[in-house]
Amino acid sequence: MNNTRTFAASLTMPAQVVLLFIIMFPLLAEVYISLTAWTPTRGGNWTQAYQFWDWGRNYLDVFQDIAFWQAMGRTFLIVGVAVGLEFVLGLGLAFLFMDEFPGKRIFYALMLVPMMIVPAVAGYVFWLFFQSNGPLNAIVSLLIRGPFTVTWLSTDFTAMIAVIIAEVWEWTPLMFLIMLSGLVGLPEEQMRAATMLGASFWQKFRYLMLPMLKPIIVIALVIRGMEAVKIFDMIYLMTTGGPAQATETISIYMYKVAFQQVRWSYSAAAAMTVLAIMTIIASYALRPLQAPAAAGPAQAAGPNSME
Amino acid sequence: MAKPGIWRAALRYVLIIIVVGVFTFPTYWMVTMAFKPRAEWSTAAGTIYWVPQNPTLENFATVLTEYQGQFFRANQSSAVPSIRSSIIVSVGGTLFALLLGTLAAYGLSRFTLETGDLPWYIALGRLGALVVVLLPFMVLWAYLGIIRYWYGIVTFTFLGIAADQLIGRLLARYYKGPAGSLAFSILQLRMFPPMAILIPLMIMWSAFRLVDTWYGLVAVYGVVTFPFVVWLMKSFFDEVPRELDEAAIVDGSSNWGAFIKVVLPLVKGGLASTALFVFILNWSDFLVALLLTNRDWPTIPVFLNTLVSSEIGAQHGPKAALGLLAVIPPVVFGLIIQRYLVRGLTFGAIKK
Numbered sequence: 001m002n003n004t005r006t007f008a009a010s011l012t013m014p015a016q017v018v019l020l021f022i023i024m025f026p027l028l029a030e031v032y033i034s035l036t037a038w039t040p041t042r043g044g045n046w047t048q049a050y051q052f053w054d055w056g057r058n059y060l061d062v063f064q065d066i067a068f069w070q071a072m073g074r075t076f077l078i079v080g081v082a083v084g085l086e087f088v089l090g091l092g093l094a095f096l097f098m099d100e101f102p103g104k105r106i107f108y109a110l111m112l113v114p115m116m117i118v119p120a121v122a123g124y125v126f127w128l129f130f131q132s133n134g135p136l137n138a139i140v141s142l143l144i145r146g147p148f149t150v151t152w153l154s155t156d157f158t159a160m161i162a163v164i165i166a167e168v169w170e171w172t173p174l175m176f177l178i179m180l181s182g183l184v185g186l187p188e189e190q191m192r193a194a195t196m197l198g199a200s201f202w203q204k205f206r207y208l209m210l211p212m213l214k215p216i217i218v219i220a221l222v223i224r225g226m227e228a229v230k231i232f233d234m235i236y237l238m239t240t241g242g243p244a245q246a247t248e249t250i251s252i253y254m255y256k257v258a259f260q261q262v263r264w265s266y267s268a269a270a271a272m273t274v275l276a277i278m279t280i281i282a283s284y285a286l287r288p289l290q291a292p293a294a295a296g297p298a299q300a301a302g303p304n305s306m307e
Numbered sequence: 308m309a310k311p312g313i314w315r316a317a318l319r320y321v322l323i324i325i326v327v328g329v330f331t332f333p334t335y336w337m338v339t340m341a342f343k344p345r346a347e348w349s350t351a352a353g354t355i356y357w358v359p360q361n362p363t364l365e366n367f368a369t370v371l372t373e374y375q376g377q378f379f380r381a382n383q384s385s386a387v388p389s390i391r392s393s394i395i396v397s398v399g400g401t402l403f404a405l406l407l408g409t410l411a412a413y414g415l416s417r418f419t420l421e422t423g424d425l426p427w428y429i430a431l432g433r434l435g436a437l438v439v440v441l442l443p444f445m446v447l448w449a450y451l452g453i454i455r456y457w458y459g460i461v462t463f464t465f466l467g468i469a470a471d472q473l474i475g476r477l478l479a480r481y482y483k484g485p486a487g488s489l490a491f492s493i494l495q496l497r498m499f500p501p502m503a504i505l506i507p508l509m510i511m512w513s514a515f516r517l518v519d520t521w522y523g524l525v526a527v528y529g530v531v532t533f534p535f536v537v538w539l540m541k542s543f544f545d546e547v548p549r550e551l552d553e554a555a556i557v558d559g560s561s562n563w564g565a566f567i568k569v570v571l572p573l574v575k576g577g578l579a580s581t582a583l584f585v586f587i588l589n590w591s592d593f594l595v596a597l598l599l600t601n602r603d604w605p606t607i608p609v610f611l612n613t614l615v616s617s618e619i620g621a622q623h624g625p626k627a628a629l630g631l632l633a634v635i636p637p638v639v640f641g642l643i644i645q646r647y648l649v650r651g652l653t654f655g656a657i658k659k
Contacts, residue, residue: 004418007562011414015407015533019496022530024467025460026507028445031438033507046510047449089326096323101316107327113334116637120593120608121630125337128623135336138355169333177648230500233593233608251502251594258506271503276431282495283427 034058034268041262049265058269067245068270071253072277078160078249079228082167087221089168090175094183097176115173123237126166127153130238156246159239163247166234171227175220182216183209218288225285229278250274340627341366348623366624367632370614386629388603389610394636395521396596396606397589400528404585407529408536409578413566415537416544417552433478440470457514497534505598512599519600527599528589535588536581543577544570576647583644587637607633 029046037057038049062068097108114122129136130152140148152158186209194204232251235241241248241256248256254274258267339356340348344363347356373385444466445454453459508527509518517523547570555565571578593608600609611629614622641648 004562008414008418011410011418015411015537018407018526018530020468020471021464022508022526023504024464024471025511026504028438028441028463028467029454029507029510030504031442032445032449035442045455047452047455050446050449093323093326096319096326101319107323110327110331112641113634113638114330115587116634116641117334117337118593118608118630118633119591120611121337121626121633122333124611124626125333125340125630128340129333129336133355135332135355135357169330172330226498229498230502232500232502233591236593237612251500254500254502255594258502264506268506271506274503275499278498278500279430279434279495280427282498283430285498286495 030268030271033265034272036265039262039264039266046264052265058266059273061266062269062273065270067248068250068253068273070245071248071250072274074247075229075231075249075251078164078167078231079225082164082171083221083224083228085164085168086172086175086224087217089172090177090179090220091217093172093176094179097180098183111176112173114170115177117170119170119233120237122166122170123234126162126169126234127238130162153239154243156243159243159247163235163238166238167228167231170234171224175224178216178220178223179213182213186212222285222288226282337627337630340623341631343624345624366628369622370625370629370632386607386610386632389605389607390632392521392600392604393590393606393633396524396528396604397586397636399521399525400532400589401582401586403525403529404533404536404589405578405582408533408581409540409571411533412537412540413544413570416541417549429478429482433474436474437467437471440474441467455514460511460514501531501595505595509598517599519603521604524596524599524604524606527595528592531592531595532585532588536585539581539584540574540577543574543581547573579644579647583637583640583648586640590633590637 033046033049035053035055035058036049037052037054038044038046040046042052044051093111097104097111117125128134131137132149132151136152137148137150150158152162190208191204194208199208230251231249232255235247235249236252236255239247241252245253254267254270257263257270339359342362342364343356343359344361344365347359347361370386444463448454448459448463451459454463512518512523512527515523517526551569551573552565555569556562560568591608592606593612596606596609597612600606605613607629611626614626614629
């Protein structure tokens with residue numbers, strides 16, 4: 001018994017130790033800097049920041065900073081729209097790829113390529129793509145047989161659309177892959193039975209597939225949402241958050257405050273605020289994930305596990 | 308399945324060709340750009356070259372060779388070191404994350420029964436208590452000037468871990484609600500934008516002289532991506548019946564033996580697809596490498612970013628060429644483990 005306990009501890013210990021080692025100091029250093037008014041341009045080393053101590057001023061400023069809250073709202077807007085589109089496209093594509101057809105492997109491979117392209121490169125390709133004399137406008141001009149010159153990246157609304165398109169392009173393949181593995185994993189007998197009973201495709205989808213797919217849909221949405229909140233590379237390379245602040249997400253906001261405006265203590269306060277907000281959101285967003293994970297071992301030990 | 312009519316098959320092809328076509332076009336643009344000579348890069352003159360008229364390998368040559376001295380063109384280093392460093396840090400980071408994450412996932416899958424989630428006010432309260440306790444020490448260490456050096460950081464970290472343990476014990480004594488599972492507190496870490504912690508991490512890394520080294524980046528990548536490993540691998544381990552490990556132990560193998568020889572081979576498909584995703588995450592990173600490397604170990608995305616200003620006009624062709632080269636490792640990796648990919652991604656959510 002004691003032996004087992006040592007074993008269990010030695011399994012999780014490395015991860016915990018490494019994690020604490022990497023998190024502990026940066027966390028406290030961040031809090032420390034955030035409570036002062038120090039920045040590199042004020043001279044001195046960051047350790048002497050206590051000379052500029054000013055309690056919670058930075059936090060008050062963050063709370064009153066409209067740009068911060070706008071960046072926050074914009075991040076969640078992009079995440080909501082992009083992940084929603086990725087889900088619809090991914091699920092639709094998964095249905096198209098559900099059964100065998102000639103050429104499936106090629107289309108399947110092509111569909112997964114965007115995921116393999118480094119987001120920094122993708123951001124750059126999309127930057128080329130959305131230039132006013134770029135290929136996108138040229139294609140539209142061909143289609144409508146007239147000149148089409150939208151300056152995508154220089155007006156607020158179109159820049160937002162461009163950024164969302166790029167994000168959807170990069171990550172729909174992952175959504176597609178997850179949805180396809182969900183569909184392929186559905187029990188075939190039930191589907192066949194429903195077909196024999198004369199159920200239409202819509203009925204099968206609504207009453208059979210959707211309820212069975214629900215856990216994986218939730219997981220896919222949460223995973224993508226979690227990753228999308230951190231979006232930085234593509235937007236940074238396409239618009240640097242511009243025009244003005246029109247596409248500034250929270251990561252880009254923090255980056256600009258820290259490295260362009262060089263306000264380190266303020267950016268530290270913003271970072272701590274983000275950590276607090278994300279902790280709250282994560283505790284709610286991750287809740288649906290607990291059910292399937294907790295049900296796992298119980299089901300694995302059930303009578304049906306001998307397949 | 309009912310016999311699909313010819314119209315339905317046709318409709319499927321039309322839809323697939325449209326969607327896949329749209330999704331492939333940006334890739335196509337990158338690939339063709341990589342082979343276009345300079346005159347065809349820009350569309351400013353009003354003509355767009357859909358297909359390279361005079362395909363050339365010049366862009367690859369430009370990006371892979373070093374260039375020194377001449378008027379109006381800055382010295383340009385070759386991309387080869389950045390490709391090397393990308394491969395080393397991504398593979399290293401992936402292996403590190405897999406090592407930490409797989410062990411933790413097995414531990415969580417087999418030996419923890421705690422479920423139920425930690426309410427955010429408890430999580431934040433615990434964090435707040437830790438900060439309140441440790442902040443005076445941080446200021447003291449800073450006042451003494453030792454926090455700048457590695458031994459200051461190490462002593463402070465030990466102090467912090469001790470304080471964290473103490474607070475955890477106290478909390479367990481007075482708070483009887485759901486304890487929260489470690490798996491989900493680990494997963495929460497994935498949600499924090501790395502930007503939020505990168506400045507103090509830069510400070511810490513420079514104290515340890517880890518900035519601009521491959522092992523410094525490997526450590527960060529490993530820690531940033533291992534929560535993902537824990538979570539994916541836990542779902543695979545959960546699918547392996549416990550009776551298997553127990554049987555192996557009854558047969559006389561040790562705990563470690565049962566884990567390595569019996570359970571691990573059963574989840575190798577899951578391990579392979581997890582490895583691919585973690586590798587893609589590490590390979591894609593721009594921000595961490597941008598801030599933690601400068602001269603010796605820039606990765607491909609960082610190097611790409613420096614290509615912008617180094618010449619008169621933008622370097623569309625060479626950048627696309629390097630982008631194309633950067634696609635090769637994940638694609639090769641993906642092809643190798645292709646057969647595990649679809650099966651491996653159900654996250655334990657669909658049970659047969």
